């Protein structure tokens with residue numbers, strides 16, 4: 001069975017290549033998740049560290065997808081995924097929510113292998129039809145998790161990704177093939193691999209499929225979706241940014257700026273570069289950068305500053321390819337159609353040297 005068919009067994013409505021919106025905490029609400037699922041992708045709700053709020057989002061998704069659930073033949077589960085940021089979250093507390101709403105996928109990220117194992121077992125007991133996906137950013141972590149948890153999919157997050165991720169990582173272009181080879185070398189061949197990081201359009205999606213991915217996750221691209229919840233200044237910053245290798249950077253500053261960061265040392269995050277990051281590189285100690293930020297924030301709130309000050313605009317290196325707002329459904333369909341065209345015509349394009 002192909003990896004795609006493995007996904008299709010429990011996500012029967014999805015079209016190929018499978019497009020998945022990243023479960024961006026606070027940004028990806030039920031509105032985005034419902035739109036992506038209705039368009040033939042896997043819509044996901046980002047983690048909310050408040051069970052009541054997450055329950056409300058799941059309830060909204062359930063109500064909006066009622067007819068869709070029946071017509072898609074997806075009766076056992078709610079056809080959306082939901083993200084969980086594992087570190088710092090008490091695992092047992094969330095299981096009643098999963099047992100009640102039965103999301104098609106629970107996506108685990110940012111934890112230790114043993115924590116992923118505990119969550120995986122707990123989710124499978126509470127909601128047996130829910131599939132567990134784990135997002136990771138290294139070959140070692142992928143192998144450990146595959147061995148110990150046997151997740152239903154491994155999401156491989158390359159270093160281009162926006163938001164939090166492994167501080168030391170590789171792009172998906174080498175991460176996916178090395179993980180595939182390593183798993184195969186260890187007798188593990190049945191876990192679909194999903195690509196995340198730097199995929200913005202049909203070209204990136206087609207490339208990920210060629211690398212061996214069964215589906216692609218897009219975070220930064222969906223920041224420009226109408227259904228994504230984010231402040232207008234944030235969206236504007238995303239739309240005007242270009243040359244993402246220069247205009248974004250990985251750093252722990254983007255958490256530290258708010259106060260001492262609870263994030264484990266393994267992780268940092270990719271954001272748009274800003275004046276605070278420049279201060280840090282010029283040698284300003286983090287507590288001083290923080291003081292400067294809070295003083296500017298106060299002045300902004302008191303109306304003494306014209307320009308809003310955004311200390312952490314999470315975005316990936318592909319940000320320069322995001323140029324306009326779109327409906328989430330249009331993003332899903334445009335990427336799928338273009339990727340399929342490129343995959344079908346790719347070889348003829350190679351032979352003729354012409355654009356496909």
Ligand SMILES: Cc1cc2nc3c(=O)[nH]c(=O)nc-3n(C[C@H](O)[C@H](O)[C@H](O)COP(=O)(O)O)c2cc1C
Nearest residue numbers: 022024025109161162163197198218219220314316
């Ligand atoms: C604004 C933003 C918020 C994110 N929040 C989360 C999150 O809450 N949980 C998570 O597992 N990943 C999160 N991510 C990372 C994504 O899951 C994914 O790996 C990444 O967006 C893929 O790279 P791309 O942004 O280049 O598409 C976030 C990414 C962005 C851009």
